[in-house]
Amino acid sequence: MSKTHRLDLLNNSISYFKEAVSYAQQDTAETNQWKFAILHVVQAMELAFKERLRRVHPVFIYESVDKPDKTVSLRAAITRLRNPMIGNLTISDADKTKIEKAFDLRSELTHFEFNHSHEHIELKFAEIFSFMIFFYRSQLDLQTADFIDEGQHNSVIQLVKTRQELLERAKEHIAGRDEIIWICPECSENTFIVSEQQCCFCHRKEEIVDCPTCGTENFEHDLIDISDAFDWAVDEGRVSVQNFGMEEVCCPDCVAETRGKIEDIRRSQYDEDMAMEEYYYRKGK
Template identity: 35%
Template sequence: MPNLKMTLLENSISFFLESVSKAIQAESDEDKWKFAILLLVQAIETSLKERLRRTNEIFVYSNIDKPRHTVDLGLAIERLEKISKVNLKQPDVKCIKTASELRNQIVHFEFDLSIDQIKSNFVSLVGFYTSFCRDHLESDIVSQLPPKLHSELLNLDSYIEELEKRASERMTAEDIPDDEIWECPGCKKDTFVVYDGIDTCYLCGHSEPVVECEQCQALEFEEDLEQVDFGNMKGWENYKSLCKDCFYKLENENPYEEYY
C-alpha cells in the first residue's frame, strides 16, 4: 500500500486550499468557519516551519538537542527573526499572534466571534500567508487556487472592503477624531470608536469597555489594564488599575511614591 508523502510546503498549500474551500462552504453553513480558520492557521504554521527548515532542518524542532516536537508559532517567529534573519514587519508578527489566539479559542475555549469578525480575520490571515509564501518561499500560492475558489475568495475580500468603506463613511459622517479610532480586538481593523464612550467597532460591532488608567488617565481596554495591590501597613487591599506604560514603570523604575 503506497504511503502519502508530502513536503512541508506541499502540506502547507494543501491546508490552505482546504481552508479556502471550507470558507466558501461557510457562506451557507457558518459552522464551517471554525474549520476554515483552523486549517488556515495550520497552513501558516507549516509555512513558517518550512522557512526554518531552509535555514537548517534542526531549527524546526523546539528542542534541538531532543528533536521530537516541532516549534509553535511563537518560537517560530523568534527563530525566523534571530536565526533565519527573516525581517517580519510588525503587522505580520501581529497577524501570526492573531492566528495563534484564534486557534487557542477554537480548540481550548469557547469560540465566540461574530461572522464579520471571523471573515475579517480570515481575509487578513490569507493576505499574510500568500505574501509570506511569495516573499520567503518563492511560491505563488494564489495561482494554485482553482479558478472557482479564487473567484469566491475575492468575493470575501470585497465583502470586508465594503464593510471597511461603510465604517469609514460612518466615522466621517459622525466627525470621529482620528485619535479616537483604535484597532478593534475582534476584527483587527482600525474601526473601533472610543469617542464619547461609544466603545464599539463600526465594522464588526464588537463592544468592549474602555477605561482610564488610575495613574496617568490614559484610555485603555479594560481587560488590558494591570490590577496592582498597593495595600498598606495594616494589610488592607488597595487595588489600582494601571495601563501598560505605568505598570512597566512600576516594575522597572520602582517609583512607588508616585502611585500613592
C-alpha cells in the same frame, strides 16, 4: 533533515490550505463551515512557517536544539522568522497581531465553546488567506497554481474584497464625526469609537476605563495588575495587604513610576522603623 520531511511540511501546508479554501468557497452562513476554514488555514500557515525556517536551517523548526522531538509553536516561529539573525523577514506588527489573533481563535474553536458569528470568523479567514497568498509566493517560491486553482482563487478573493468594502464603509462612518478613534485590539484597524466603546468594523465591544494613577483612558484589558508589588501577609488564615496607597492596576505608562513610588515608600518606612528601633534602644540603655 530528510527530503521526505521537507516535502511533508510543504505539501501538508498546501493540503491544509486547499482544504481551508474548499470550506471557504462554499459561500454559506453556516458557522461550522467557517470554523473548519479557519482551523485549516491556520494549520497551513503554521506548517508554511516551519518550512521557511527549515530552509534557513533544519534545527530552527524545533522548539529546543537539545530536544529535537517537538517543533516550534506558531508564536515562536514568528519570532524566529522576524529575527534578523534567523529569518530576517519583514512581518509587520499589524500582521503579527492578526496572525496571533487567528491562532488564538483556532485554539478557542478547538478547545473551548465559542460564540463567534460566521462574519467574524470569515474576516479572520480573509486576513490569513490574503497573508498566505503572498507568503507562499514570496517566501516559499511557489506559483499561485501550486496551492490554489484559478476558480477557487477568484471565488475566495471575494472575501478579501468584501472585507475591504466593509472597512471602507466603517471609515466612511467615522469620517467627519467628532470622535476619538483608536486602533481596535481585535481587528487591528483604526475603527474603535471610544465614546461608543465599540469597533464599527468588527463590532468588538470593550469597556474604556480611566487609569487610577494618571487618569488617562485605556482599554480595560490594557490595565496592568501591580499588586505583586504590595506587601501581603497571612495570619491565622486572614490575608492582609499593605498597598502603600496605590490601586491594584494602572496603565502601562504608569507601571514603572508606580512601582518606583512603592519601593520608595517601602524604603522610607524601613528607614523610619530602623530609626525608631535605634531611638528606643538608646533610650533603654
